[in-house]
Amino acid sequence: MHHDVTSESEWEAAIEHVKATYGGLNVLVNNAGIGIGGSIVDMTLGEWQRQQAINLDGVFMGVKHSIPVMRDTEDGGSIINISSVAGIKGAAMLAAYNATKGGVRIFSKGVALECAQNRWPIRVNSVHPGIIATPIWDKINPELQEAGLNTFDLDNMAETAVPTGQLGYPIDIANGVLFLASDESRYMTGTELVIDGGLCA
Numbered sequence: 001m002h003h004d005v006t007s008e009s010e011w012e013a014a015i016e017h018v019k020a021t022y023g024g025l026n027v028l029v030n031n032a033g034i035g036i037g038g039s040i041v042d043m044t045l046g047e048w049q050r051q052q053a054i055n056l057d058g059v060f061m062g063v064k065h066s067i068p069v070m071r072d073t074e075d076g077g078s079i080i081n082i083s084s085v086a087g088i089k090g091a092a093m094l095a096a097y098n099a100t101k102g103g104v105r106i107f108s109k110g111v112a113l114e115c116a117q118n119r120w121p122i123r124v125n126s127v128h129p130g131i132i133a134t135p136i137w138d139k140i141n142p143e144l145q146e147a148g149l150n151t152f153d154l155d156n157m158a159e160t161a162v163p164t165g166q167l168g169y170p171i172d173i174a175n176g177v178l179f180l181a182s183d184e185s186r187y188m189t190g191t192e193l194v195i196d197g198g199l200c201a
C-alpha cells in the first residue's frame with residue numbers, strides 16, 4: 001500500500017487493511033526515515049519539523065495504532081523501531097537527525113515498559129544501524145549534492161570510521177530485524193540492537 005507515515009489516516013487505513021486481510025498484526029517495523037544534514041544555525045524550522053514528522057511522529061503513530069491490534073492477537077507482537085547510531089552518539093552537522101533518532105530510542109524503551117507493566121504481550125526494541133550502503137546518504141544535503149559538494153565516499157568513511165573497516169549492507173540490518181521479529185528474541189524488550197561494525201564500541 002502507498003503509505004505516508006506522517007498521515008494518521010493512512011496509518012489507520014494500513015492497519016485496518018492488515019486486520020481485515022490477515023486477521024491480526026504481529027510485527028511492526030518502523031523503518032521510514034530521512035536525514036537532513038547541515039549546520040543547525042542554517043536549518044529552517046520547516047526542515048526540522050519535516051524530519052521530526054517522518055522520523056518521530058511516524059513512529060509514534062505506528063506504535064499508537066498497532067498496539068490495540070497486537071494486544072488482541074493470540075501470539076502477541078514485536079515492534080521494531082529503526083533508530084541509528086546517531087540515536088546514541090551525537091554528530092556534527094546531524095544534530096536535528098540526532099534528536100529524532102535519540103527520540104526513537106528512548107520512546108521505544110518507554111513503550112516497552114508500558115506494554116510490560118500492562119502485561120500486554122508486545123515487545124518493543126530499537127535497532128541502531130551504523131554506516132549502511134543505501135540511498136539515504138545521497139539525500140542528506142541535496143543542495144550541496146547538486147553542486148557536487150556532498151558526495152559521500154561510503155567505502156572511505158567505513159575504512160576510516162568503522163573499527164572493522166567494513167561498510168554495512170541492508171541485509172545486515174534485515175537479519176537483526178528478523179531476529180527481533182521472531183520468537184528467538186522472546187525475552188528481549190526495551191533494548192537496543194546496535195549493528196555497526198563496532199562504531200559505537
Ligand SMILES: NC(=O)c1ccc[n+]([C@@H]2O[C@H](COP(=O)([O-])OP(=O)(O)OC[C@H]3O[C@@H](n4cnc5c(N)ncnc54)[C@H](O)[C@@H]3O)[C@@H](O)[C@H]2O)c1
Binds near residue numbers: 005137
Ligand atoms: N543507511 C544508513 O546508513 C542508516 C544508518 C542508520 C539509520 N538508518 C535508518 O534506516 C532507515 C531506512 O533508511 P535507508 O538507509 O534505507 O534510507 P532510504 O532513503 O533508502 O530509505 C528510506 C525510505 O523511507 C521512505 N520514506 C521517506 N519518507 C516517508 C514517508 N513520509 N512515509 C513513508 N515512507 C517514507 C523512503 O521512500 C525510502 O523508501 C531510516 O529510518 C534511517 O534513518 C539508516
